[in-house]
Amino acid sequence: MRLSTKTKYIAYIAVLHLVLILLVYKLLFENKALFIASEVFLLLSAGMSIVLYNNFMQPIQFVKSGIEAIKDKDFSIKFVPTGKGEVDVLIEVYNMMIDQLREERVRLNEQHFFLEKLIEASPISIIVLDYDDRIESLNSKGKSQFELTDKTLVGKKLAETGLPLLAELADMLDGESRLIKTNGIETFKAQRSYFMDRGFRRSFLMIEELTNEILESEKNAYGKVIRMMAHEVNNTLGATDSILQTTTHLLSDTDYGDIKEALHVASERNQQLTRFMRNFADVVRLPAPMPGQTDMGQLIRDVTVFMQNAASARNVKVLSEGRENVFWNVDKGQMEQVLINVIKNAVEACESGQEVRVVATPDRIVIRNNGKPIELEVSTKLFNPFFSTKRDGQGIGLTLSREILGNHGFGFALETGPDGWTEFRIER
Template sequence: MARSLNLQVRLTVLLGMAGIAGALIYHGVTQWPLPQWIAWMKKDLTLTVPMPTGPHSGFVVTLIILLPLSLWLGYIVMSPVSRMLRALEGAVASYRDGDFSFSIVAQRRDELGDLIRMHNALGQTLREQRQNLAQRELLLDTVVQNTPVALVLSDASNRVVYANIAARHLFNEGKSLQGLDFAELLDGTPETLRRAALGGEDALLTVEMDGSEETFHLSQRNFRLQGRPHRLQLFRRMTRELSRQEVATWKRVIRVISHELNNSLAPISSLSHSGAELARRGDTERLPGVFATIGERARHLHGFIAGYASFAKLPAPQPSHIDWHPFLQGLALHCKFRLLSTPPEQSGWFDAAQIEQVLINLIKNAHESGSTEDGVTLSLMVIGHDLRIEVADRGPGMTDTVLAQALLPFYSTKRSGTGLGLALAREIAEAHGGRITLANREEGGLRVSLLLPLGPG
């Protein structure tokens, strides 16, 4: 479609035409032909009425004639712009009301036509986006409504704004929660659940419901929706999941214990039979060796059972102020390591016996990784209000799978391992109010970081 002259050129042409018309009118009034025509009428028609012939009179007459012409030309120029502005005003009002079906119909080939086409394209885009958004909202609502996690969204006055099916069944016997006071709904729930929901913090709690115990994980978040404060609360039933994990853990424990018992009881049984046969034959010279092997396997089995017992009966830590030099000297008597940093000036705050046992296990693991003795290092540093103790080696490190499970009880990659060393270290660290992390080193090897608080509280 061929493009017509733009508005600027057309306005320039019309203004030029108006200027030329004004000049011609002024010339006609003051120079020719109006003065000659007036002189002729005075001479031949003997008119006695005075007629304007001076420059000022000509200017006034020109204005009188040019004013209607200017108004007409202005109407021609501004009429399409005015229609466009009215149409855009209607479109904006329609968009404000959420109606994106408004389109402007006009066949123009100038800037106004481009604006009309851009407006219509914008309307089409908004309609498509609104349709896609509606479909996504429908999908999201379907997912949220059918999730087993109970979801409750409440406003600043604690009125329920949104709740899914699981929440309706949990708090109102399947009936709608919309507009209800959530605090009043919680009055009919167990006290533990009510306190946790009103407390504003995430929690893992067990409550008595319908004659049985239910474990919930509660997540709570505050945020602003459309400029107003809201709270989102998620109540996830964990009973089945925890039960499955408990069963899986017990199965793993049974497998490990059964494997270790079989490895010890089978040779004990065989050696006992052999000892009885030697005694029957009177061959007493070989009996001490048989009894020694039986005793060795019994001691190994006793140590294995004692390890599990110590993990299950780990006493609460008794932290105290620890002077670094005696502590490190005592640790060096049990294992070899290279100290990378000077000890902090501030004393430590932990149970010396428990942390020493953790470090002995970590340093022992570092040596068993295949690292050289010089590659096993220990570093101490203060970070904020925490103490970080770091044991590092130059072994092969761990795969992502092993890293994700290394701290779990009974998980071990060693054929003779019990899977309790790192789990015990984690238990001790968390009992101190700290944590333990594992990470591969960029240059090769593993880094185990033990983070402990520097003081009580």
């Protein structure tokens, strides 16, 4: 057991004075006056030792009290000068240190509070990871974007969340940024960075949705091109077709039959090209929706009846599972066009014996088919303007559907699930 300095000092003074008392007693006991004087001196020496001990212990007690206050993170305690030079110097240094610590603590708390408010108010999702790359917290935008509470995700690694977007970011490195497209339409920019926390690196992710900006930019770009093409092509085709029609009427059937037939074929080709350009122009000239209460169950049944002939030709079943009185506030004509486009694509993805099912609920419409699944590299391009996997496809159907649904403010996605069924979901 180790003795403290205090105990050693007291023991030393006690032993020293005890020895001195015994020596005085042995040597001066016969001389009463000198003996009494010596005893008085020893008593005064013992008292002086106690006073010196208290003087020596005062700075130590002061330092001990200061350390306890700092340990308790109490920076409000300050000491009053005692009038003793050495102690007052220590008190002055301590008070100055406490003032600096208090100011630094206030500054750090203000910065931390500001940073928390800034993160919470950020329009982009921010995910903070711990030292083991597990999710520690999300800001408000992140919680609303993933439609989950932070407790659902906290403690999980990105690949363990079950969210495709976060799983895509699991292998990102600090300082890396990436553009990610999910379900063929939603586009996100993700960036991973880090900060120092108690001397160790901690990473965080910033995820910004760019879907609306990219769609608007694409629309402006292809709209300008289509308008220019339509103007030039239609002007040329109109004049050319007029010349062809006039020339055809001037020629007689007996002498110029072959030429008239060639002119007729050229005229038909002109008209087909005109219709082709009109399809493109329809995407640009799409009017704003005029919503009205529409029974989506009835609308789905009408569209499935309309599509039966095309489906029967491929030996594909189109089944309507829409309930009655499922009312949505939509532009009926435009939504009918969306359903026709999507069901047509679903039928064309099926082979003989397969089927398409259409389901309507108060919150969503789902068009499902068990035909050919969508390949991964194709899924990210499906809603690109005028992209098509068909040899003779123009890519108009999904582009037009995208515009109509976007103008209605509906969410939508097209993907093949783990069960092999491909779903086009429309959610309001």
